[in-house]
Amino acid sequence: MNKYLILSGFILLFLQSCGSLKKSIPATGEVEDQSINSFASAYQAELPEFDYVQIRSKLSTNIGGKSVNPTLRLYIEKDKLMWANASILGITGARALINHEGVKAYETLDKTYIDSDFSFFNEKLKMNFIDYDRLQQLLLGQLFLIEPWSSYSLQTTSDNQYALEYKLNKELENNFQEGKYIHTFYLDSNYRLLQVSILDKSSATSISVNYDNWQQLNGNNFPGKVTILIKGKETDTIELEYNNFDFSQMTPPFRIPDGYTLRALD
Secondary structure (H helix, E strand, O other): OOHHHHHHHHHHHOOOOEEEOOOOOOOOOOOOOOOHHHHHHHHHHOOOOOOEEEEEEEEEEEEOOEEEOOEEEEEEEOOOEEEEEEEEOOEEEEEEEEEOOEEEEEEOOOOEEEEEOOHHHHHHHOOOOOOHHHHHHHHHOOOOOOOOHHHEEEEEOOOOOEEEEEOOHHHHHHOOOOOOOEEEEEEOOOOOEEEEEEEEOOOOEEEEEEEEOOEEEOOEEEOOEEEEEEEOOOEEEEEEEEEEEEOOOOOOOOOOOOOOEEOOOO
């Protein structure tokens, strides 16, 4: 079990009832021209309402040309913490606890651990916008806006989607600015996120995030599948296939075992 694949795979990502995902629910209705403020209000009205969620999923990664496919348990205490446990054949390979301060994680095979702020994620992605809130939003199929709402323009596409586009995209194509990204969010007519495309011209790194198999559980929309494609000098893929949701609270177990060595971040 490769330590880099296990830790990086779920970290990069990374309701009072239970629900297994069933057949996806297609979008209904047509997109319509509207102001950015109206769109923002309509979008926020569709966000799921929950306090806790446990998600069982299949994690498939291909990082550095090597693949691994553990089972992933993900627990989110909304806006406070995330806990993840990756295992193969029921044996824990890696575990992580993420809050607003950063990430702690350990890997059992070589007995190492990490303790880092969010620079860990951003260095891996060659970006600088990931924080707790955006990571939680990314995993749940919610808009992880990089700039304020006023920095975006809204268009409707010929294939019945909303395109929320960063206003500086065209300018950045020819004159990149450090810390600024060419990016667009695509949503369906029910304000469910379908795709995000992000390009950093300075590092020639692009990220594409795709959301599929949208479900409705307890009246809330959740994606059934999240696929992340990172293209730089190499191409890495991370795919999360959610198959069961439980909206009950838990006390996530996390303690770095004695004798583990702090791993240098590179």
